[in-house]
Amino acid sequence: MATYVLIPGAAGTPWHWHLVEAALRDRGHHVIVVDLPNDDDSAGLLEYADAVVDAVGARGRDGGGVVLVAHSFAGFTAPLVCERVRVDRLVLVTAMVPATGETPADWWTNTGYEQARRERDAHDEGRAPDETGLFYGDVPAVLAAAALGRQRRQSGTPFEEPWPLTSWPDVPTTFLLCREDRFFPAPFMRRVVQERLGITADEIDGGHYVLLSRPQELAARLEGYAP
Template sequence: MSKPQIVLVPGAWHSPDAFSTVTSQLESNGYTVHTRQLPSVGNDNPPKDLTEDVNALQELVTKAIGTGNEVIVAPHSWAGIITGSALTGFGKKQREEKGEKGGVVTCAYMCAFIVPEGVSLHDAAGGVIPPWYAHEDPYTVVKDGSVFYNDLPEEQSKHWQSQLQTHSYATQAAPATGASWKEIPTRYLLCEDDQAIPAFAQELMANGVKEAGGDIEVERIKTSHSPFLSRPDLVVNWIRRVAGETI
């Protein structure tokens, strides 16, 4: 049986470059990896709602499914809201019910937001913008990117901070338009030393999935908000286990 295709979805302010080590390691283990920068990031004409980001992810997942592949979608951080909004009906079970082959078998959230329909990132954060980023209309911009990389050497942290881009304010304030985690199994990588989304907040979201009747399993690792940079080996092995390998 062929291995599932992997879709990596970068979070707010980030490009797919942050996934480069994880991507190459997955590819060396026989996986096909798809990723792209979401329209909300680094855009001179930033989106006003989630539509462009949702469409972008749906196009990427459709490409990964192809003629009938199984797919694992792995969003990071804010991209969890896009994943929940975009993938209703894209699950393998839901597609088979419509006579279509392949589909998303699992969503592997990496310290990512999982919210009910109608809830925005700002809502999930309590309606308060943290002091490490700011609203400079029409964007949000990161003022202290070290919160993402607190377990990286200083030189590496400064490099990745220099790569952060603008992000559409409107999309962070826009409510989720779906909750695909109610129908697609979820695996969650909880990062215990995360300074951007504290561990307790990740736990609350994971528990919310359980309370809503979703299928979720949580694995904990002691890393920052960017484990794909500080511990790519752990992330790759976790994704491989999600894909059904025994590691």
């Protein structure tokens, strides 16, 4: 049995992981879903990491088998946790990959994100998706509406803080790319992962919120990554 620690992305809440949480529990695993201080303007990246460490508690100090799973913006938080918790594997699910000294606000320009978005829009004949299509395009409509309603206000504070690590943590890392992601287009993320982590991303069908559109498939992938 592994312990999965699931970290939401920007504006995300534990609810956004609830289907994957249930699927992993059904498979016999222990699951911790972190509630981040997204709407707290006094909380930065270190406070986000504190929230994860506090949620993991003694399991991260005394036991093995911790699989840390970060969605989207949580890519800036999860590596900080690996410096303080015994993590057997870090899994980034369509997540941002930071560089030393980089703020999340600068990540978009540094990675060439806007060019990737323009290429995506050109491929779609200039029709940029709305918020629902961007994040929840492949999520059933009722579930997508519920997800939008449960989003929390996201403070800009952590986006202005430089990522403090001087190198990527010495933890086995897997990146799971979503092939139909409209927010982080697949060709863009393949390049970023190769350039910044020096690895080839694993891939799964689905969009940015694959945790809602394909929870059983995602849970199976996560189970396969356990030590």
